[in-house]
Amino acid sequence: MRFQEANLSLSGYLAKRLLPSTLAIALIISFVFPATYYTIASRAAERTATIYAQEFSEKIYEFMITSPALWKYQAQKYMQTVYEFTRYKDVTDIHILDEKGRRITCYISDEGEHTEKQHFSNLNGTSHIVFNNSTVRTVAVYVSRTSIFRATFLIFLFSLALGSGLASYAYVFPVRVVKRAESAIRESEEKYRNNHEQARDIIFTISRDTHFISLNPAFDKITGWSKEEWLGRSFAHLLHPDDLPKAMVLLQSTLRGEAVDVFELRVLKRSGEYFVGEFTVSPVTQGGAVLALGHVRDASERHNMERELRERTAQIEAVNRELESFAYVVSHDLKAPLRAITSLSSWLATDYADKLDEQGRETLGLLVQRAKRMNSLIDGILQYSRVGRTREEMQLVDLDTVVKDVIDLVAPPERVAVTIETKLPTLLCEKNRIHQVFQNLISNAVKHLDKPEGIIRIGCVDSSELGDTPLSPPLSRGELKGDEEFHTFYVSDNGPGIEEQYFDKIFQMFQTLKPRDEVENTGVGLTIVKKIVEMYGGKIWVESKLGEGSTFRFTMPRTEIGVKITNNK
């Protein structure tokens, strides 16, 4: 407030100081210019009039010399002289005065008194005619100074406009500049005060001797203390005793002008508790002394949240780990007795072959078969659990090569034609995982083919290409944003097709659409595919018409996005 008052009086002071000098400028310009002009022009006109008077005197003198007898009475000659003399001169009047200074009128006009009265706008120049050591006549020639008056008035008007213009500029401009500066200062001050007063964080300044110089209202709110209690006192008593040495070191560093990072200290509340304050401190100069200006943010909430988050993450991770190891252990542990069952059954079938009838052999055969299926199911679980548990290196994978490898590995029968319809992209991903995806989809297609001639088509559509093929899952189930940058792959067959009601079910674990006796299947493959695709941020869905075939589509982010995802992880 004091600051602001000082500023106000500054502009007032300036205005008061400028006023006389600007008025002086206006006055000087308005009056001195025309006055100077008037003086100069009048003098020039007077000089001209004097020269005229001298010329005229010469004529009369000549006339006097040549006609000495009656020169005084040569009225006509005088008239003629005046007439001719004034013909081309800007002369308003000529007075001829006798030796006593009285005007002689009869020379100008015979008609009684001279009619022209001396106008104040006339200027005169005089000349004396000396004859035989006596001044016999005095000639006064009058010229008009009306034009001088007019010009002076115009110059006055112009100077007045110029002078008042200049003066008001000289007055208004600096005052305005100072006022503008003042309002800028006031604004920034207000902003500062608002920041200071309304801030949620504590803002303080501390002197070199650790005493508080200022505190803002947030201090009261956060600590429960009143700032009046602490102003002028050392901050040492506000801190946790263990943090005090660190605080002193940091304060000294700050006052020396060294950069100090954000740091945390425990601050005592009125209630006796401590809260964790996040401190940002920098040096400021105020009144010649270096102070530490600091902000304190109550970090307890953030601390609590961080702790909670850490705890929860740990919990989730533990559960996940438990689940995965459970699945692994279970699978492993289940496999041992299963392997025993399998071998024992086959032993039984071979060792007691002669003692078993047809029914018994068949039953044993079924037993072995079921045990094997059980084994594959467990393998499936193992595989599935491994997808999340183990990670391999991300690398640029050329999918053309991968898909060709998969086709070789699957080795489809002669009657099935597998074609790669488009150029497949190179993706940054885990090679074995993407291999697994294509292997499952292609082998599924081969496995389920029911037609004499099978057609399997594989391809990729870029999100930027437009075509009839839908690039995203049907709207009813789609959460995928259309504008996301991704590749859409498809694996299409002309197999039996899937009823729409099973479109979701097929991606669930151990779900098979046909009895396992007809088609040997664990029901794990698509579940694993889904898990992998979703792990990369993609989606998978199926489009199908019963009897005509199915198309599995999945999306994978483009390489750049893949990189981003990897980095985030």
Added chain:
Amino acid sequence: MKTQKVVIIAAIMAMPVTAFLSHAGAEPNKMILAGAGSNLAITRILADAFIKKYPDISIQIPESIGSSGGISAVSEGAITVGLSSRPFRENEKQLGLELAPYARTIIIMGAHPGVPDDNITYEEIIQIYRGKKTTWKNGKDIIVLTRNEGESTIDVMKQLIPGFREAHVESLQARRWITAFTDQDMNKKLTTMPDSVGMSDYGTIASEHLAIKMLKVDGIAPTAENVLKGRYALFKTLYFVFRRDNIQPEAKAFIDFVRSTEGRKILKANGYLLAEKK
């Protein structure tokens, strides 16, 4: 009071004049007649005749100093007899001087002899001086000559020709025309400037045999007969001016001679009308 002072001034200042006067005083047989230009021609003729009769008297007649100059000179005692072509003005009536009319001369509108026009109307005079009528019959531009303000001819024309006063004042203010300040100057210009027109007087032209065409005014020729019968209105009277108590005997003798039968004969012979005795 004023007059007295002027006299004193004249005496003190005009040293040569004073010297001359004192000289004139020493020679009582010598006299000076000065004044209006209109009077000069006939006065010279009369003076010549007078001197023939009185050879021991000498008369000097200088160039025109105008009626005003003549009156002032008599009033201040510079001369004893002045010549005036007009009566006293108001300010001159208090000077204690006397006027003795001795002749009349007809005011004429004169033109250069080469001008074909014979007649001019009052209206045309006004139009010429106002600059509205600018050509003669033969299409030549009229060169207009005029006289200064206060001149006796102009005074008469102002009185008798309606509208001339305004036309003259206006033309003088505008300095529109060539201005002559003496009768002699006007006459000289009228004889030498082709296509010119101006005002002059019959007596001077006749006595000096000047080649100036005298125009009829409103169809009336400027003759003595027409003036006497009242058909032609423009004329002026010529006077001697003197101070009764200060007149030289020679001057008195001259005035008496002019008014004698002999003098009247000379006047008549030179185209002047006789002024009736007061």
